Amino acid sequence: MKAYLLTKHGSASSLKIKDIPEPLPKAGEVRVKVKRVGINYAEILSRRGQYRWAPKLPYVLGMEAYGEIDAVGEGVDRQIGEKVIAGGQFGSYAEKMVVKDYMALPSLDQFSPEENAAFIVNYMTAWVGLMKLARLQSSDSVLVNAAAGGVGTAAVQLAKAMGCKVFGTASQPEKLQLLKELGVDHPINYRELDFASVVREAQSGGGVDVVLELVGGETFRKSRDLLNPFGKIIIAGMAGLKWSKRNPLTWPTLLKNIPQAKILQMAQRSTGLLATHIGYLIEHQQVVEKEWQTLTKFVKDHNIKPVVSQVFPFAELPQAHEYIESRQSYGKVVISLD
Ligand SMILES: NC(=O)c1ccc[n+]([C@@H]2O[C@H](COP(=O)([O-])OP(=O)(O)OC[C@H]3O[C@@H](n4cnc5c(N)ncnc54)[C@H](OP(=O)(O)O)[C@@H]3O)[C@@H](O)[C@H]2O)c1
Secondary structure: OEEEEEOOOOOHHHOOEEEOOOOOOOOOEEEEEEEEEEEOHHHHHHHHOOOOOOOOOOEEOOOEEEEEEEEEOOOOOOOOOOEEEEEOOOOOOEOEEEEEHHHEEEOOOOOOHHHHHOOHHHHHHHHHHHHHHOOOOOOOEEEEOOOOOHHHHHHHHHHHHOOOEEEEEEOOHHHHHHHHHOOOOEEEEOOOOOHHHHHHHHOOOOOEEEEEEOOOHHHHHHHHOOEEEEEEEEEOOOOOOOOOOOOHHHHHHHHHHOOOOOHHHHHHHOOEEEEOOHHHHOOOHHHHHHHHHHHHHHHHHOOOOOOEEEEEEHHHHHHHHHHHHOOOOOEEEEEEOO
16 A cells, blocks of 8 residues: 655655555454545654654554545454544554544535544544643633644634633634634734733733633743633644754753743642643543533534645655744645545
8 A cells, every 4th residue: 555654754755655454453443545635743753763652663644634544453343434533643644544443533514524633633632632631611712823723723712602602812814813713712823922921811911711722832831821710721733843853952941942831820820730641642542432422412513513724645745844844834634545
């Protein structure tokens, strides 16, 4: 089969299609014939060698896909041809991908193939962050950083569906326009305005109850300082951190910019700092099954659909990586294998 097997870390041009043997599902696993692939920022970090959760080289990149079951391992009772959303640590940049049986989740009828491929990582992350960790209430004010991205748009949609007042930051006018269309009450171009001052002004000097933080560094520090009493900041990403394993000169800046708890400040204001990583959470089958039920019911009830900004053919997957790295992309970028 054809697959993007990563043999060394590097730029998008290091992604090359190779012919490799089809993976075989072991006991408790299914194999999925991939039709669409959702691209994640974390895969760009993995490609560069900057992602802790990535497996050891060589491996096929890619954490999520939409497709249909085409083989099952021992003890698995699934229909061949069943349409599924597949999630895992690696393997989706390929014609076939093997995942655990419980991570081949039934696809959603109301979604297009592209939307199905754009769902599990972003929406599970936003769902867990906002609903399980922050325990979002309709009366909450919410700040979403990198709000026009994949996780960001998901978080905005969930928070708006809850009835919250939402602040969202992004870097470009087109992204700000998208945030307006998604119902963000205060879309903020943080390159032109200090987002903390905009929040303070709109809140008559107050802050926000919940922050979904995806950037790190100064964005994290300012967001943390905006929390109201009982407020919670959820760390779900660090897209703004620049470092290299091979360059020790970058390590002190990395350490400075990784979000850290300031216990004294938190005690003074009764605030919380929480964090999530969906990769570790999917090890817990019962958690996945329960949250999948509530999340998919919620998106159906509120008519939420993933935002897909562009679809690239499989042969142009490296260009899809470059597009995301250019920061022009919004919502999700998807690959089609048709
Ligand atoms: N915790 C989890 O389980 C989990 C799951 C999925 C993703 N994540 C993390 O969440 C973050 C967002 O992921 P995503 O898939 O939503 O990514 P995405 O769609 O590519 O959005 C990332 C956005 O971050 C913003 N950004 C701010 N500073 C940046 C910088 N220095 N370099 C690049 N981008 C910067 C950019 O928006 P502007 O140009 O508008 O600023 C960019 O478009 C990533 O750090 C990712 O690893 C975590």
